Amino acid sequence: MSCGNLALHTDKYQINMMYAHWMNGSMNEKAVFELFFRKLPFGNGYAVAAGLERVVDYIRNLRFGEEEIAYLSEQEEQYNEAFLQELRRFRFTGDLAAVPEGTIVFPNEPLIRVEARVFEAQLIETAMLNFVNYQTLIATKASRIKQVAGSDALLEFGTRRAQEADAAVWGARASYIAGFHATSNLRAGMLFGIPTKGTHAHAWVQGHDTEEEAFRKYAEVLPDQVTLLVDTYDTLRSGVPNAIRIGHMLEQQGKRMNAIRLDSGDLAYLSQRTRAMLDEAGLPYVQIVASNDLDENIIFNLKAQGAKIDVWGVGTQLITAGDQPSLGGVYKLVAREKDGELVPVIKISGNPEKVSMPGVKEVYRIVNRATGMADGDYIALRHDEAVRRGEAIKLHDPLHPYIHKVITDYKAVPLLQPIFQAGELVYTLPSLAEIRQYHEEQLRLFWPQYLRKLNPEMYRVNSSVEAWQLKLDLIQRYRAQ
Ligand SMILES: Nc1ncnc2c1ncn2[C@@H]1O[C@H](COP(=O)(O)OP(=O)(O)OP(=O)(O)O)[C@@H](O)[C@H]1O
Ligand SMILES: O=P(O)(O)OC[C@H]1O[C@H](OP(=O)(O)OP(=O)(O)O)[C@H](O)[C@@H]1O
Numbered sequence: 001m002s003c004g005n006l007a008l009h010t011d012k013y014q015i016n017m018m019y020a021h022w023m024n025g026s027m028n029e030k031a032v033f034e035l036f037f038r039k040l041p042f043g044n045g046y047a048v049a050a051g052l053e054r055v056v057d058y059i060r061n062l063r064f065g066e067e068e069i070a071y072l073s074e075q076e077e078q079y080n081e082a083f084l085q086e087l088r089r090f091r092f093t094g095d096l097a098a099v100p101e102g103t104i105v106f107p108n109e110p111l112i113r114v115e116a117r118v119f120e121a122q123l124i125e126t127a128m129l130n131f132v133n134y135q136t137l138i139a140t141k142a143s144r145i146k147q148v149a150g151s152d153a154l155l156e157f158g159t160r161r162a163q164e165a166d167a168a169v170w171g172a173r174a175s176y177i178a179g180f181h182a183t184s185n186l187r188a189g190m191l192f193g194i195p196t197k198g199t200h201a202h203a204w205v206q207g208h209d210t211e212e213e214a215f216r217k218y219a220e221v222l223p224d225q226v227t228l229l230v231d232t233y234d235t236l237r238s239g240v241p242n243a244i245r246i247g248h249m250l251e252q253q254g255k256r257m258n259a260i261r262l263d264s265g266d267l268a269y270l271s272q273r274t275r276a277m278l279d280e281a282g283l284p285y286v287q288i289v290a291s292n293d294l295d296e297n298i299i300f301n302l303k304a305q306g307a308k309i310d311v312w313g314v315g316t317q318l319i320t321a322g323d324q325p326s327l328g329g330v331y332k333l334v335a336r337e338k339d340g341e342l343v344p345v346i347k348i349s350g351n352p353e354k355v356s357m358p359g360v361k362e363v364y365r366i367v368n369r370a371t372g373m374a375d376g377d378y379i380a381l382r383h384d385e386a387v388r389r390g391e392a393i394k395l396h397d398p399l400h401p402y403i404h405k406v407i408t409d410y411k412a413v414p415l416l417q418p419i420f421q422a423g424e425l426v427y428t429l430p431s432l433a434e435i436r437q438y439h440e441e442q443l444r445l446f447w448p449q450y451l452r453k454l455n456p457e458m459y460r461v462n463s464s465v466e467a468w469q470l471k472l473d474l475i476q477r478y479r480a481q
Protein backbone atom coordinates (compact mmCIF):
# COMPACT_ATOMS: atom_id res chain seq x y z
CA MET A 1 0.00 0.00 0.00
CA SER A 2 1.38 3.42 -0.90
CA CYS A 3 0.56 6.51 1.15
CA GLY A 4 2.31 8.92 -1.19
CA ASN A 5 -0.52 10.77 -2.97
CA LEU A 6 -2.30 13.15 -0.57
CA ALA A 7 -5.10 14.27 -2.94
CA LEU A 8 -7.62 12.22 -0.95
CA HIS A 9 -6.16 13.29 2.38
CA THR A 10 -9.32 15.36 2.77
CA ASP A 11 -12.78 15.04 4.24
CA LYS A 12 -15.37 13.58 1.94
CA TYR A 13 -17.53 16.66 2.26
CA GLN A 14 -14.89 18.70 0.43
CA ILE A 15 -15.18 16.44 -2.63
CA ASN A 16 -18.97 16.53 -2.33
CA MET A 17 -18.95 20.35 -2.26
CA MET A 18 -16.59 20.38 -5.25
CA TYR A 19 -18.99 18.08 -7.02
CA ALA A 20 -21.95 20.34 -6.22
CA HIS A 21 -20.00 23.40 -7.45
CA TRP A 22 -19.14 21.53 -10.63
CA MET A 23 -22.76 20.49 -11.19
CA ASN A 24 -24.03 24.01 -10.49
CA GLY A 25 -21.50 25.72 -12.70
CA SER A 26 -19.97 27.71 -9.80
CA MET A 27 -16.66 25.85 -9.54
CA ASN A 28 -14.60 28.63 -11.12
CA GLU A 29 -15.91 31.39 -8.87
CA LYS A 30 -13.22 32.91 -6.70
CA ALA A 31 -13.22 32.33 -2.97
CA VAL A 32 -11.01 33.65 -0.21
CA PHE A 33 -10.43 31.57 2.89
CA GLU A 34 -8.34 32.40 5.95
CA LEU A 35 -6.82 29.91 8.37
CA PHE A 36 -6.50 30.98 12.00
CA PHE A 37 -6.95 29.68 15.55
CA ARG A 38 -9.10 31.28 18.23
CA LYS A 39 -7.43 30.19 21.45
CA LEU A 40 -3.82 29.77 22.48
CA PRO A 41 -2.83 26.33 23.73
CA PHE A 42 -1.38 25.51 27.20
CA GLY A 43 -2.34 28.93 28.61
CA ASN A 44 0.63 30.26 26.66
CA GLY A 45 0.87 33.90 25.60
CA TYR A 46 1.80 33.16 21.97
CA ALA A 47 2.08 30.33 19.44
CA VAL A 48 4.88 29.44 17.04
CA ALA A 49 3.72 29.03 13.44
CA ALA A 50 4.82 25.79 11.78
CA GLY A 51 3.64 23.54 8.98
CA LEU A 52 4.20 25.72 5.92
CA GLU A 53 6.89 23.54 4.36
CA ARG A 54 4.54 20.58 4.38
CA VAL A 55 1.69 22.72 3.00
CA VAL A 56 3.90 23.87 0.13
CA ASP A 57 4.95 20.33 -0.68
CA TYR A 58 1.33 19.18 -0.56
CA ILE A 59 0.05 21.91 -2.87
CA ARG A 60 2.85 21.52 -5.36
CA ASN A 61 2.14 17.83 -5.71
CA LEU A 62 -1.63 18.00 -5.58
CA ARG A 63 -2.87 15.75 -8.40
CA PHE A 64 -5.54 13.07 -8.62
CA GLY A 65 -3.85 9.93 -9.89
CA GLU A 66 -5.65 6.99 -11.47
CA GLU A 67 -5.78 5.15 -8.14
CA GLU A 68 -7.53 8.10 -6.50
CA ILE A 69 -9.95 8.52 -9.40
CA ALA A 70 -10.76 4.80 -9.37
CA TYR A 71 -11.48 4.96 -5.66
CA LEU A 72 -13.75 7.98 -6.07
CA SER A 73 -15.62 6.27 -8.88
CA GLU A 74 -16.61 3.50 -6.44
CA GLN A 75 -18.20 5.86 -3.90
CA GLU A 76 -21.90 5.72 -3.11
CA GLU A 77 -22.26 9.30 -4.40
CA GLN A 78 -21.75 7.94 -7.94
CA TYR A 79 -19.93 11.04 -9.13
CA ASN A 80 -20.43 11.83 -12.78
CA GLU A 81 -17.62 10.55 -15.01
CA ALA A 82 -17.07 14.05 -16.43
CA PHE A 83 -16.43 15.31 -12.87
CA LEU A 84 -13.79 12.67 -12.40
CA GLN A 85 -12.31 13.78 -15.70
CA GLU A 86 -12.22 17.33 -14.30
CA LEU A 87 -10.33 16.02 -11.27
CA ARG A 88 -7.73 14.44 -13.56
CA ARG A 89 -6.94 17.97 -14.76
CA PHE A 90 -6.91 19.39 -11.23
CA ARG A 91 -4.02 21.71 -10.32
CA PHE A 92 -3.76 24.43 -7.72
CA THR A 93 -3.86 27.63 -9.78
CA GLY A 94 -4.64 30.17 -7.06
CA ASP A 95 -2.79 32.49 -4.68
CA LEU A 96 -1.70 31.49 -1.22
CA ALA A 97 -0.10 33.76 1.36
CA ALA A 98 1.19 32.56 4.73
CA VAL A 99 3.19 33.64 7.74
CA PRO A 100 6.66 32.08 7.61
CA GLU A 101 7.45 29.18 9.91
CA GLY A 102 8.90 30.27 13.22
CA THR A 103 6.76 33.44 13.36
CA ILE A 104 5.24 34.27 16.73
CA VAL A 105 1.47 34.31 16.15
CA PHE A 106 -1.69 35.07 18.08
CA PRO A 107 -5.38 34.16 18.06
CA ASN A 108 -7.66 35.38 15.29
CA GLU A 109 -4.97 36.47 12.89
CA PRO A 110 -4.75 34.79 9.50
CA LEU A 111 -1.81 32.38 9.29
CA ILE A 112 -2.69 31.34 5.75
CA ARG A 113 -4.89 33.09 3.18
CA VAL A 114 -6.04 31.25 0.08
CA GLU A 115 -7.55 33.04 -2.89
CA ALA A 116 -8.49 30.59 -5.59
CA ARG A 117 -11.30 29.01 -7.54
CA VAL A 118 -13.68 27.72 -4.88
CA PHE A 119 -13.13 24.25 -6.39
CA GLU A 120 -9.47 24.38 -5.32
CA ALA A 121 -9.70 26.44 -2.15
CA GLN A 122 -12.25 24.04 -0.68
CA LEU A 123 -10.28 20.86 -1.34
CA ILE A 124 -7.15 21.93 0.52
CA GLU A 125 -8.81 22.89 3.82
CA THR A 126 -8.51 19.57 5.60
CA ALA A 127 -4.90 18.76 4.82
CA MET A 128 -3.70 22.28 5.58
CA LEU A 129 -5.46 22.33 8.94
CA ASN A 130 -4.08 18.89 9.69
CA PHE A 131 -0.49 20.01 9.05
CA VAL A 132 -0.64 23.49 10.56
CA ASN A 133 -2.65 22.61 13.66
CA TYR A 134 -0.31 19.81 14.67
CA GLN A 135 2.99 21.42 13.84
CA THR A 136 2.06 24.78 15.37
CA LEU A 137 0.89 23.00 18.51
CA ILE A 138 4.15 21.07 18.91
CA ALA A 139 6.34 24.08 18.09
CA THR A 140 4.45 26.02 20.76
CA LYS A 141 4.86 23.25 23.33
CA ALA A 142 8.56 23.03 22.48
CA SER A 143 8.86 26.79 22.85
CA ARG A 144 7.45 26.61 26.39
CA ILE A 145 10.00 23.95 27.25
CA LYS A 146 12.74 26.07 25.70
CA GLN A 147 11.66 29.08 27.79
CA VAL A 148 12.32 27.18 31.02
CA ALA A 149 15.40 25.27 29.88
CA GLY A 150 17.30 28.44 29.02
CA SER A 151 20.67 27.52 27.55
CA ASP A 152 20.51 23.83 28.57
CA ALA A 153 20.50 21.34 25.71
CA LEU A 154 17.12 19.86 24.74
CA LEU A 155 16.74 16.49 23.03
CA GLU A 156 13.50 15.38 21.40
CA PHE A 157 12.85 11.72 22.38
CA GLY A 158 9.17 11.33 21.45
CA THR A 159 8.92 8.98 18.47
CA ARG A 160 7.91 5.83 20.36
CA ARG A 161 4.95 7.63 21.92
CA ALA A 162 3.98 9.88 18.98
CA GLN A 163 0.64 9.55 17.20
CA GLU A 164 2.21 7.56 14.35
CA ALA A 165 5.13 8.13 12.04
CA ASP A 166 4.32 11.48 10.38
CA ALA A 167 3.70 13.08 13.75
CA ALA A 168 7.07 11.85 14.98
CA VAL A 169 9.14 13.39 12.20
CA TRP A 170 7.19 16.61 11.69
CA GLY A 171 6.96 17.00 15.46
CA ALA A 172 10.73 16.62 15.72
CA ARG A 173 11.09 19.33 13.08
CA ALA A 174 8.62 21.65 14.85
CA SER A 175 10.54 21.19 18.12
CA TYR A 176 13.78 22.05 16.38
CA ILE A 177 12.27 25.24 14.96
CA ALA A 178 11.35 26.31 18.50
CA GLY A 179 14.83 25.74 19.90
CA PHE A 180 15.39 22.04 20.62
CA HIS A 181 18.93 21.04 19.78
CA ALA A 182 18.60 17.49 18.47
CA THR A 183 16.23 14.57 17.95
CA SER A 184 16.64 10.85 18.54
CA ASN A 185 14.70 10.15 15.30
CA LEU A 186 17.21 9.39 12.56
CA ARG A 187 14.65 9.74 9.78
CA ALA A 188 13.83 13.27 10.94
CA GLY A 189 17.56 13.90 10.95
CA MET A 190 17.94 12.59 7.41
CA LEU A 191 14.85 14.31 5.99
CA PHE A 192 15.35 17.73 7.57
CA GLY A 193 19.00 17.95 8.59
CA ILE A 194 18.22 18.07 12.34
CA PRO A 195 21.20 17.01 14.51
CA THR A 196 20.65 13.54 16.03
CA LYS A 197 21.65 12.12 19.40
CA GLY A 198 21.27 8.82 21.20
CA THR A 199 22.25 7.23 24.53
CA HIS A 200 21.26 3.59 25.23
CA ALA A 201 18.29 1.74 26.69
CA HIS A 202 17.91 -0.33 29.86
CA ALA A 203 17.89 -3.39 27.60
CA TRP A 204 21.59 -2.90 26.91
CA VAL A 205 22.37 -3.18 30.61
CA GLN A 206 19.87 -5.99 31.21
CA GLY A 207 21.43 -7.87 28.30
CA HIS A 208 24.79 -8.30 30.06
CA ASP A 209 25.88 -10.22 33.14
CA THR A 210 26.92 -7.08 34.97
CA GLU A 211 26.23 -3.38 34.59
CA GLU A 212 29.95 -2.64 34.48
CA GLU A 213 30.48 -5.07 31.60
CA ALA A 214 27.55 -3.46 29.72
CA PHE A 215 29.02 0.01 30.18
CA ARG A 216 32.54 -1.07 29.20
CA LYS A 217 31.42 -2.82 26.03
CA TYR A 218 29.38 0.19 24.98
CA ALA A 219 32.13 2.67 25.79
CA GLU A 220 34.72 0.64 23.89
CA VAL A 221 32.65 0.83 20.74
CA LEU A 222 31.46 4.45 21.00
CA PRO A 223 34.08 6.09 23.19
CA ASP A 224 33.53 9.70 22.20
CA GLN A 225 29.75 9.88 22.21
CA VAL A 226 29.05 7.57 25.10
CA THR A 227 26.25 8.45 27.50
CA LEU A 228 25.63 5.71 30.06
CA LEU A 229 22.18 5.08 31.52
CA VAL A 230 22.83 4.58 35.23
CA ASP A 231 19.46 3.69 36.76
CA THR A 232 18.86 0.06 35.76
CA TYR A 233 19.67 -1.39 39.22
CA ASP A 234 20.65 1.28 41.71
CA THR A 235 21.69 4.72 40.52
CA LEU A 236 23.91 5.86 43.35
CA ARG A 237 25.25 2.51 44.59
CA SER A 238 25.86 0.83 41.28
CA GLY A 239 25.15 2.94 38.17
CA VAL A 240 27.18 6.05 38.94
CA PRO A 241 30.18 4.18 40.47
CA ASN A 242 30.31 1.91 37.43
CA ALA A 243 30.09 4.89 35.09
CA ILE A 244 32.95 6.55 36.99
CA ARG A 245 35.09 3.45 36.45
CA ILE A 246 34.39 3.67 32.74
CA GLY A 247 35.16 7.39 32.75
CA HIS A 248 38.58 6.63 34.27
CA MET A 249 39.15 3.82 31.79
CA LEU A 250 38.46 6.19 28.90
CA GLU A 251 40.78 8.82 30.36
CA GLN A 252 43.59 6.25 30.39
CA GLN A 253 42.98 5.89 26.66
CA GLY A 254 43.11 9.67 26.22
CA LYS A 255 39.34 9.89 25.77
CA ARG A 256 36.49 11.52 27.63
CA MET A 257 33.12 10.13 28.59
CA ASN A 258 30.31 12.38 27.41
CA ALA A 259 27.50 11.98 29.95
CA ILE A 260 25.39 9.79 32.18
CA ARG A 261 21.60 9.61 31.93
CA LEU A 262 19.09 9.49 34.80
CA ASP A 263 15.65 8.11 33.85
CA SER A 264 13.83 7.51 37.15
CA GLY A 265 13.52 8.49 40.78
CA ASP A 266 13.96 11.95 42.26
CA LEU A 267 15.84 13.71 39.49
CA ALA A 268 16.77 16.71 41.65
CA TYR A 269 18.32 14.66 44.41
CA LEU A 270 19.91 12.07 42.14
CA SER A 271 21.41 14.68 39.84
CA GLN A 272 22.92 16.59 42.77
CA ARG A 273 24.43 13.44 44.26
CA THR A 274 25.63 12.26 40.88
CA ARG A 275 27.23 15.64 40.14
CA ALA A 276 29.10 15.53 43.44
CA MET A 277 30.30 11.96 42.81
CA LEU A 278 31.49 12.76 39.28
CA ASP A 279 33.28 15.90 40.45
CA GLU A 280 34.95 14.09 43.33
CA ALA A 281 36.08 11.42 40.90
CA GLY A 282 37.77 14.07 38.75
CA LEU A 283 35.17 13.89 36.00
CA PRO A 284 33.63 17.40 36.14
CA TYR A 285 33.19 17.47 32.38
CA VAL A 286 30.83 14.47 32.33
CA GLN A 287 27.36 15.91 31.80
CA ILE A 288 24.08 14.75 33.30
CA VAL A 289 21.17 13.96 30.99
CA ALA A 290 17.70 13.52 32.50
CA SER A 291 14.59 11.94 31.04
CA ASN A 292 11.33 10.45 32.39
CA ASP A 293 8.06 12.02 31.36
CA LEU A 294 9.44 15.54 31.52
CA ASP A 295 7.56 18.64 30.53
CA GLU A 296 8.04 22.39 31.05
CA ASN A 297 6.53 22.33 34.54
CA ILE A 298 8.70 19.50 35.83
CA ILE A 299 11.81 21.02 34.26
CA PHE A 300 10.96 24.38 35.85
CA ASN A 301 10.51 22.70 39.23
CA LEU A 302 13.69 20.66 38.94
CA LYS A 303 15.65 23.79 38.19
CA ALA A 304 14.05 25.53 41.16
CA GLN A 305 15.15 22.59 43.32
CA GLY A 306 18.72 23.10 42.17
CA ALA A 307 18.89 19.97 40.01
CA LYS A 308 22.28 19.56 38.35
CA ILE A 309 20.99 18.61 34.93
CA ASP A 310 22.73 19.77 31.76
CA VAL A 311 20.66 18.05 29.09
CA TRP A 312 16.93 17.31 29.04
CA GLY A 313 15.47 14.43 27.01
CA VAL A 314 11.78 15.13 26.40
CA GLY A 315 9.45 12.66 24.69
CA THR A 316 5.82 11.88 25.35
CA GLN A 317 4.63 15.19 26.78
CA LEU A 318 6.16 17.13 23.91
CA ILE A 319 5.32 15.01 20.89
CA THR A 320 1.72 14.40 21.96
CA ALA A 321 1.25 17.85 23.51
CA GLY A 322 0.01 15.80 26.47
CA ASP A 323 -1.81 18.55 28.34
CA GLN A 324 -3.64 19.82 25.24
CA PRO A 325 -3.41 17.45 22.34
CA SER A 326 -4.95 19.63 19.63
CA LEU A 327 -4.95 23.17 18.36
CA GLY A 328 -8.34 24.34 17.15
CA GLY A 329 -7.26 26.10 13.96
CA VAL A 330 -10.09 26.73 11.49
CA TYR A 331 -10.41 27.71 7.83
CA LYS A 332 -13.14 30.22 7.13
CA LEU A 333 -14.58 31.73 3.97
CA VAL A 334 -14.14 35.51 4.18
CA ALA A 335 -15.04 36.62 0.65
CA ARG A 336 -16.54 35.16 -2.50
CA GLU A 337 -17.02 36.17 -6.07
CA LYS A 338 -20.44 37.49 -6.91
CA ASP A 339 -21.27 38.99 -10.29
CA GLY A 340 -17.58 39.19 -11.08
CA GLU A 341 -16.62 40.95 -7.83
CA LEU A 342 -15.24 39.77 -4.49
CA VAL A 343 -17.75 40.41 -1.72
CA PRO A 344 -17.09 39.87 1.99
CA VAL A 345 -19.01 37.11 3.76
CA ILE A 346 -19.57 36.41 7.43
CA LYS A 347 -20.41 33.38 9.56
CA ILE A 348 -22.81 34.24 12.38
CA SER A 349 -22.77 32.22 15.57
CA GLY A 350 -24.62 32.26 18.88
CA ASN A 351 -21.17 32.35 20.43
CA PRO A 352 -19.82 35.88 19.79
CA GLU A 353 -16.23 34.61 19.71
CA LYS A 354 -17.13 32.44 16.75
CA VAL A 355 -18.63 35.16 14.55
CA SER A 356 -16.09 35.34 11.73
CA MET A 357 -14.19 38.45 10.61
CA PRO A 358 -15.39 39.15 7.05
CA GLY A 359 -13.29 40.54 4.21
CA VAL A 360 -9.88 39.84 2.72
CA LYS A 361 -7.35 40.85 5.36
CA GLU A 362 -3.71 41.54 5.98
CA VAL A 363 -2.01 41.28 9.32
CA TYR A 364 0.82 43.59 10.38
CA ARG A 365 3.18 43.47 13.31
CA ILE A 366 3.40 46.99 14.65
CA VAL A 367 6.94 47.58 15.83
CA ASN A 368 7.56 50.67 17.93
CA ARG A 369 10.39 52.64 16.33
CA ALA A 370 11.53 54.04 19.68
CA THR A 371 11.86 50.69 21.48
CA GLY A 372 12.22 48.29 18.56
CA MET A 373 9.64 46.09 20.30
CA ALA A 374 6.27 44.84 19.06
CA ASP A 375 3.36 46.98 20.31
CA GLY A 376 0.58 44.85 18.88
CA ASP A 377 -0.66 43.17 15.72
CA TYR A 378 -3.03 45.01 13.42
CA ILE A 379 -5.55 43.35 11.13
CA ALA A 380 -6.70 45.58 8.27
CA LEU A 381 -8.66 44.99 5.10
CA ARG A 382 -6.31 44.28 2.22
CA HIS A 383 -7.18 47.41 0.26
CA ASP A 384 -6.46 49.60 3.31
CA GLU A 385 -3.00 50.98 2.61
CA ALA A 386 -2.83 53.52 5.46
CA VAL A 387 -0.78 51.24 7.64
CA ARG A 388 1.70 50.48 4.85
CA ARG A 389 2.21 54.22 4.39
CA GLY A 390 2.91 54.57 8.11
CA GLU A 391 -0.05 56.90 8.77
CA ALA A 392 -1.42 57.26 12.30
CA ILE A 393 -3.55 54.20 13.04
CA LYS A 394 -6.01 53.44 15.75
CA LEU A 395 -5.53 50.13 17.57
CA HIS A 396 -9.09 49.17 18.29
CA ASP A 397 -9.93 46.35 20.68
CA PRO A 398 -13.04 44.60 19.31
CA LEU A 399 -14.02 43.07 22.67
CA HIS A 400 -13.57 46.38 24.49
CA PRO A 401 -14.28 49.06 21.85
CA TYR A 402 -13.75 51.84 24.41
CA ILE A 403 -10.09 50.82 24.70
CA HIS A 404 -8.16 52.21 21.82
CA LYS A 405 -4.76 53.64 21.20
CA VAL A 406 -3.57 55.84 18.34
CA ILE A 407 -0.01 55.16 17.26
CA THR A 408 2.22 57.05 14.87
CA ASP A 409 5.92 56.22 15.11
CA TYR A 410 5.86 52.61 14.01
CA LYS A 411 7.11 50.16 11.46
CA ALA A 412 4.37 47.85 10.12
CA VAL A 413 5.71 44.44 9.16
CA PRO A 414 3.25 42.46 7.01
CA LEU A 415 3.15 38.90 8.35
CA LEU A 416 1.55 37.19 5.35
CA GLN A 417 4.08 36.48 2.60
CA PRO A 418 3.15 35.48 -0.96
CA ILE A 419 3.79 31.75 -1.30
CA PHE A 420 1.90 30.77 -4.48
CA GLN A 421 0.73 33.22 -7.13
CA ALA A 422 -1.50 31.91 -9.93
CA GLY A 423 -0.43 28.42 -8.88
CA GLU A 424 3.30 29.17 -9.17
CA LEU A 425 5.52 28.86 -6.13
CA VAL A 426 6.99 32.34 -5.64
CA TYR A 427 8.51 31.72 -2.21
CA THR A 428 11.96 30.35 -1.57
CA LEU A 429 11.57 27.92 1.31
CA PRO A 430 14.13 28.89 3.96
CA SER A 431 16.49 26.28 5.35
CA LEU A 432 15.71 24.89 8.78
CA ALA A 433 18.70 26.79 10.19
CA GLU A 434 17.26 30.03 8.79
CA ILE A 435 13.83 29.27 10.24
CA ARG A 436 15.37 28.64 13.67
CA GLN A 437 17.34 31.86 13.45
CA TYR A 438 14.27 33.81 12.32
CA HIS A 439 12.30 32.34 15.23
CA GLU A 440 14.93 33.57 17.70
CA GLU A 441 14.75 37.04 16.16
CA GLN A 442 10.97 36.96 16.44
CA LEU A 443 11.19 36.24 20.17
CA ARG A 444 13.43 39.25 20.67
CA LEU A 445 10.60 41.50 19.40
CA PHE A 446 8.44 40.72 22.43
CA TRP A 447 8.65 41.95 26.00
CA PRO A 448 9.11 39.12 28.53
CA GLN A 449 5.64 39.58 29.98
CA TYR A 450 4.13 38.18 26.76
CA LEU A 451 6.50 35.21 26.71
CA ARG A 452 6.32 33.98 30.27
CA LYS A 453 4.90 30.52 30.80
CA LEU A 454 2.48 31.30 33.62
CA ASN A 455 -0.30 33.89 33.28
CA PRO A 456 1.33 35.85 30.47
CA GLU A 457 0.11 39.33 29.58
CA MET A 458 -2.24 39.31 26.62
CA TYR A 459 -0.59 40.77 23.53
CA ARG A 460 -2.85 43.12 21.57
CA VAL A 461 -4.26 41.87 18.28
CA ASN A 462 -6.47 44.65 17.03
CA SER A 463 -8.46 45.17 13.88
CA SER A 464 -8.74 48.41 11.96
CA VAL A 465 -11.87 50.42 12.56
CA GLU A 466 -12.91 49.75 8.97
CA ALA A 467 -12.55 45.98 9.32
CA TRP A 468 -14.55 46.10 12.52
CA GLN A 469 -17.25 48.26 10.94
CA LEU A 470 -17.55 45.81 8.05
CA LYS A 471 -18.25 43.06 10.54
CA LEU A 472 -20.92 45.11 12.32
CA ASP A 473 -22.55 46.03 8.99
CA LEU A 474 -22.74 42.44 7.86
CA ILE A 475 -24.14 41.27 11.20
CA GLN A 476 -26.84 43.93 10.90
CA ARG A 477 -27.59 43.01 7.33
CA TYR A 478 -28.11 39.35 8.28
CA ARG A 479 -30.21 40.32 11.30
CA ALA A 480 -32.41 42.45 9.07
CA GLN A 481 -32.89 39.54 6.70
N1 LIG B 1 12.44 16.23 42.11
C1 LIG B 1 11.39 16.15 41.33
N2 LIG B 1 10.44 17.08 41.38
C2 LIG B 1 9.35 17.00 40.60
N3 LIG B 1 9.13 16.00 39.72
C3 LIG B 1 10.05 15.05 39.62
C4 LIG B 1 11.22 15.06 40.41
N4 LIG B 1 11.95 13.97 40.09
C5 LIG B 1 11.27 13.30 39.13
N5 LIG B 1 10.14 13.94 38.83
C6 LIG B 1 9.11 13.59 37.85
O1 LIG B 1 8.14 12.81 38.54
C7 LIG B 1 7.68 11.76 37.73
C8 LIG B 1 8.11 10.47 38.41
O2 LIG B 1 7.21 9.50 38.10
P1 LIG B 1 7.33 8.05 38.64
O3 LIG B 1 7.34 8.04 40.11
O4 LIG B 1 6.30 7.23 37.93
O5 LIG B 1 8.74 7.66 38.03
P2 LIG B 1 9.87 6.80 38.62
O6 LIG B 1 10.17 7.12 40.03
O7 LIG B 1 10.95 6.95 37.69
O8 LIG B 1 9.30 5.37 38.48
P3 LIG B 1 9.50 4.40 37.24
O9 LIG B 1 10.66 3.55 37.63
O10 LIG B 1 8.19 3.69 37.20
O11 LIG B 1 9.75 5.22 36.00
C9 LIG B 1 8.32 11.92 36.37
O12 LIG B 1 7.49 12.68 35.52
C10 LIG B 1 9.58 12.69 36.71
O13 LIG B 1 10.08 13.45 35.62
O1 LIG C 1 9.62 9.78 29.13
P1 LIG C 1 9.59 10.47 27.82
O2 LIG C 1 9.58 11.96 27.96
O3 LIG C 1 8.53 9.94 26.92
O4 LIG C 1 11.04 10.21 27.11
C1 LIG C 1 11.34 9.07 26.41
C2 LIG C 1 11.39 7.86 27.30
O5 LIG C 1 11.54 6.76 26.47
C3 LIG C 1 12.45 5.87 27.06
O6 LIG C 1 11.83 5.04 27.98
P2 LIG C 1 11.34 3.57 27.65
O7 LIG C 1 10.81 3.05 28.92
O8 LIG C 1 10.45 3.53 26.46
O9 LIG C 1 12.67 2.80 27.21
P3 LIG C 1 14.02 2.52 28.01
O10 LIG C 1 14.11 1.06 28.10
O11 LIG C 1 15.07 3.13 27.17
O12 LIG C 1 13.89 3.19 29.33
C4 LIG C 1 13.42 6.79 27.76
O13 LIG C 1 14.13 6.12 28.73
C5 LIG C 1 12.55 7.89 28.28
O14 LIG C 1 12.13 7.63 29.58
Ligand SMILES: O=C(O)c1cccnc1
Binding pocket: 157, 158, 184, 197, 198, 199, 200, 261, 291, 313, 315
Ligand atom coordinates in the same frame (compact mmCIF):
# COMPACT_ATOMS: atom_id res chain seq x y z
O1 LIG D 1 18.71 8.12 23.20
C1 LIG D 1 17.97 8.02 24.17
O2 LIG D 1 18.39 8.06 25.33
C2 LIG D 1 16.49 7.87 23.99
C3 LIG D 1 15.91 7.87 22.77
C4 LIG D 1 14.54 7.73 22.65
C5 LIG D 1 13.78 7.61 23.75
N1 LIG D 1 14.35 7.61 24.96
C6 LIG D 1 15.68 7.76 25.08
